[in-house]
Amino acid sequence: MASNKSLLMLPGDGIGPEVCQEVRKVLDWMDKRRAVSFDVKEGLVGGAAYDAHKTAITDETMQDAMDADAVLFGAVGGPQYDNLGWDVRPEAGLLRLRKEMDLFANLRPAVTFDALLDASTLKQEVIQGLDIMIIRELTAGVYFGEPRGMQTLPDGTERCIDTQSYTKAEIERVTEVAFDLARKRGSKVHSVEKANVMKTGVFWRQTVSELHKSGKYDDIELHHMYADNCGMQLVRNPKQFDVIVTDNLFGDMLSDVAAMLTGSLGMLPSASLGAVDEFGRRKALYEPVHGSAPDIAGQGMANPLAMLLSFAMTLRYSFDLQEDADLLEQAAQAVLSRGIRTGDIMAAGAEKVSTAQMGDAVCEELDKRAA
Ligand SMILES: NC(=O)c1ccc[n+]([C@@H]2O[C@H](COP(=O)([O-])OP(=O)(O)OC[C@H]3O[C@@H](n4cnc5c(N)ncnc54)[C@H](O)[C@@H]3O)[C@@H](O)[C@H]2O)c1
Ligand SMILES: CC(C)[C@H](C(=O)O)[C@@H](O)C(=O)O
Ligand SMILES: [Mg+2]
Numbered sequence: 383m384a385s386n387k388s389l390l391m392l393p394g395d396g397i398g399p400e401v402c403q404e405v406r407k408v409l410d411w412m413d414k415r416r417a418v419s420f421d422v423k424e425g426l427v428g429g430a431a432y433d434a435h436k437t438a439i440t441d442e443t444m445q446d447a448m449d450a451d452a453v454l455f456g457a458v459g460g461p462q463y464d465n466l467g468w469d470v471r472p473e474a475g476l477l478r479l480r481k482e483m484d485l486f487a488n489l490r491p492a493v494t495f496d497a498l499l500d501a502s503t504l505k506q507e508v509i510q511g512l513d514i515m516i517i518r519e520l521t522a523g524v525y526f527g528e529p530r531g532m533q534t535l536p537d538g539t540e541r542c543i544d545t546q547s548y549t550k551a552e553i554e555r556v557t558e559v560a561f562d563l564a565r566k567r568g569s570k571v572h573s574v575e576k577a578n579v580m581k582t583g584v585f586w587r588q589t590v591s592e593l594h595k596s597g598k599y600d601d602i603e604l605h606h607m608y609a610d611n612c613g614m615q616l617v618r619n620p621k622q623f624d625v626i627v628t629d630n631l632f633g634d635m636l637s638d639v640a641a642m643l644t645g646s647l648g649m650l651p652s653a654s655l656g657a658v659d660e661f662g663r664r665k666a667l668y669e670p671v672h673g674s675a676p677d678i679a680g681q682g683m684a685n686p687l688a689m690l691l692s693f694a695m696t697l698r699y700s701f702d703l704q705e706d707a708d709l710l711e712q713a714a715q716a717v718l719s720r721g722i723r724t725g726d727i728m729a730a731g732a733e734k735v736s737t738a739q740m741g742d743a744v745c746e747e748l749d750k751r752a753a
Contacts, residue, residue: 386421387418387419387420387421387451387701388420388421388422388423388449388450388451388452389409389420389421389422389423389450389451389452389453389454389696390422390423390424390425390443390446390447390449390450390452390453390454391405391422391423391424391425391453391454392424392425392426392427392443392447392453392454392455392456393424393427393430393456394427394428394429394430394455394456394457394458394472394475394674395428395429395430395456395457395458395459395460395463395472395674395679396457396458396459396460396673396674396675396676396679396680397456397457397672397674397675397678397679397684397737398428398455398456398457398458398674399456400679400680400682400684400686400737401456401457401670401684401685401686401688401689401690401737402454402456402689403686403737403738403741404686404689404690404737404738404740404741404744405454405686405689405690405693407741407742407744407745408690408693408710408741408744408745408748409422411745411748411749412706415748415749415752416706416752418703418706423446423450425439425443425446425447426439426440426443427439427443427455427458427472427475427476427479428457428458428459428463428472428473428475428476428674429458429459429460429462429463429472431443431472431475432463432466432470432471432472436470437470437475438458438469438470438471438472438473438474438475438476438478439474439475439478439479444478444479444482447479447483447667448482448483448665451663451666451700451701452666452667452668452696452700452701453479453483453666453667453668454667454668454669454692454693454696455476455479455667455668455669456669456670456674456689457669457670457672457673457674457675458472458473458475458476458673458674459471459472459473459673459674459676460472460674460676460679461676472674477525477526479667480520480521480654480667481521481526483654483656483665483667484521484656484657484665485520485521485654485655485656485665485666485667486519486520486521486522486552486555486556486655486656486657487517487519487520487555487556487559487654487655487656488517488518488519488520488633488652488653488654488655489515489516489517489563489652489653489654489655489695489699490515490516490517490518490633490637490640490650490651490652490671491513491514491515491516491650491651491652491695492512492513492514492515492516492620492637492640492641492643492644492650493512493513493514493644494509494510494511494512494513494643494644494645495644495645495649495714495715495718496510496719497715497718497719497721498644498645498646498649498718498727500729501645501646501723501726501727501728501729502642502643502644502645503642504617504642504643508618508619508620508621508643509620509621509643509644511621512620512621512643512644513567514620514621514623514624514625514626514640514643515563515567515624515625515626516625516626516628516633516636516637516640517556517559517560517563517625517626517627517628517633518628518629518630518632518633518634518636518637519548519552519553519556519627519628519629519630519633520630520633520654521552521630522547522548522549522552522629522630523546523547523548523582523629523630523631524544524545524546524547524629524630524631525630525631526547526630527544527545527546527547528545528547529543529545530543530544530545531543546580546582546629546631547582548582548585548586548629550585550589553585553586553589553590554589554593555657556627557573557589557590557593557627558593559627559655560573560625560627561593561594561598561599561602563625564602564624564625565601565602567624567625568624568625569601569602569603569624570602570603570605570623570624570625571602571603571604571605571624571625571626571627572605572606572607572612572623572624572625572626572627573586573587573590573604573605573606573607573626573627573628574606574607574608574609574612574626574627574628574632574636575587575606575608575609575628575629575632576608576609576610576632577606577608578608582629586629587606590604590606590627591604591606609628609632609635609636612626612628612632612636613635613636613639616636616639616640616643617639617643620640620643637650637652637671638671641671641672645726645727646685646726646727647671647672647688647726648670648672648684648685648686648687648688648724648726648727649685649687649688649691649727650670650671650672650688650691651668651670651671651688651689651690651691651692651694651695652668652669652670652671652692652695653666653667653668653692653695653696653699654666654667654668654669655699664700666696666699666700668692668693668695668696668700669689669692670688670689670691670692671688672688678725682736682737682738683724683725683726683736683737684724684737685724685725685726685727685737685740686724686737686740686741686744687714687724687740687744690710690714690741690744691710691711691714693710694707694710694711694714695707697710709748709751709752710744710748712747712751713744713745713747713748713751714744714747716747716750717740717743717744717747720733720743721733722735722739722740722743723735724736724737724740
C-alpha cells in the first residue's frame with residue numbers, strides 16, 4: 383500500500399542489525415493490525431558502509447536521510463575499524479548524519495520501569511518512579527569545534543587539540559527545546575556546564591539565564607549545575623531532576639550514567655531532532671543510546687528494547703502516532719512485568735530470552751492490546 387510516511391533504516395554494525403530486525407517485526411505488525419504502513423528504505427552506515435564503499439556513509443545514503451521523514455539508526459563501530467583514517471571510521475558516518483541534518487536536540491529519556499527495579503545497581507527507593515529527560519546539544523561543542531588535530535610546535539613538541547565552541551544561537555535553540563519540553567512535564571530544567579573552569583561554560587550559563595529571563599519561560603524553574611556535580615547527583619538522588627540540558631560531550635557521558643538508573647544501556651532510546659520548518663516538519667533520527675556492543679554481537683544476546691523504544695519515539699515525534707507509541711511502550715513494559723529478560727537485565731527467577739524472542743514477546747503483547 384502506498385504511504386506518505388518514509389523511513390530510512392540504517393542498521394550499521396555489531397548488534398545494530400540485530401536490534402533493527404526486531405523493529406521490522408513491529409513495522410509488520412503495524413501494517414497488518416493497525417493499517418499503518420511506512421515506505422521503508424534501507425542503507426549502509428558505519429563499518430558496513432566502509433566494507434562496501436570505503437566510506438562511513440555515501441552521498442546517496444546521506445541524501446536518502448535528508449529526504450526521509452525519519453531515520454532509524456542501529457549502531458556503528460567495532461574493533462576491526464578502530465585504526466581506519468579519521469574521516470572514514472564508522473563513527474564519522476553518524477557524526478555526518480547529525481551535522482548535515484542539523485539534528486541539534488538529542489532527547490535521551492531515562493525512565494525506570496517498576497519491573498526492572500532489581501536490574502539497576504542502585505537501591506530501589508533511589509530509582510523507583512524515575513522519569514527524567516536529558517537533552518544533549520548534538521551538532522556543536524568539542525565534537526565539531528575547530529581547530530582540532532595534531533600540531534607540531536616550533537620546538538618540535540607534538541600536541542593535539544580539540545576545541546570546545548558554542549555560538550549563542552546554538553545554546554539558545556537547544557535551551558528552547560528544553561524549556562518547551564519541560565513545560566509538558568515537571569516544568570523544571572537543570573542547565574549543566576562547567577562555568578567554574580570553562581569560558582564556554584560561563585557563556586552557556588549566561589545565555590540560558592538570559593533566555594529564561596526573557597519573559598517567555600516564567601513558568602519554568604531553572605537551576606544551574608556543574609557537570610561533575612550532576613554526574614554525582616544523578617547517582618545520589620536522580621529524582622531531583624526533570625529535564626537536564628547540556629552540551630554535546632557532557633550529554634554523552636551523563637546519558638550513559640543515566641542508563642544505569644534504568645537497569646541497562648540496552649534500555650535507553652533517543653531522538654535527535656532538527657528545527658521545525660515552515661510546514662511543521664522536522665528532520666529526525668532515532669537511535670538507541672548504546673553502541674555496537676562488539677562483546678555480544680552476533681550471539682542473539684542484545685536487548686532490543688532501546689531500539690524498540692526509539693521506534694516508539696519515532697511514532698510520537700515524527701508521525702504524531704501517539705496511541706501507537708503508547709501501545710509499544712506499554713507492550714515493552716508488560717513483557718518486562720512477565721519476567722522476560724535479555725541477559726543485561728536478567729534477575730533471579732526471570733526467563734532469559736534472546737534478542738529475537740524479546741521482539742516476539744513485544745509483538746505478542748501488542749497483539750493482546752490491539753485485540
Ligand atoms: N550510536 C552509536 O552507534 C554508538 C554509541 C556508542 C558507542 N558506539 C561504538 O560502539 C563500539 C563499542 O563501544 P562501547 O563498548 O564503548 O559501548 P557499547 O554501548 O557498544 O557497549 C557498552 C557495554 O554495554 C553493553 N550493551 C550495549 N548495548 C546493549 C544492548 N542493547 N543489550 C545488552 N548489552 C548492551 C555491551 O555489551 C557492552 O558491555 C565502539 O566502536 C563505539 O564507538 C556507537
Ligand atoms: C559513537 C559516538 C560518536 C556517539 C557519541 O559520542 O555521540 C555515541 O557515544 C553516542 O552516545 O551516541
Ligand atoms: Mg555515547
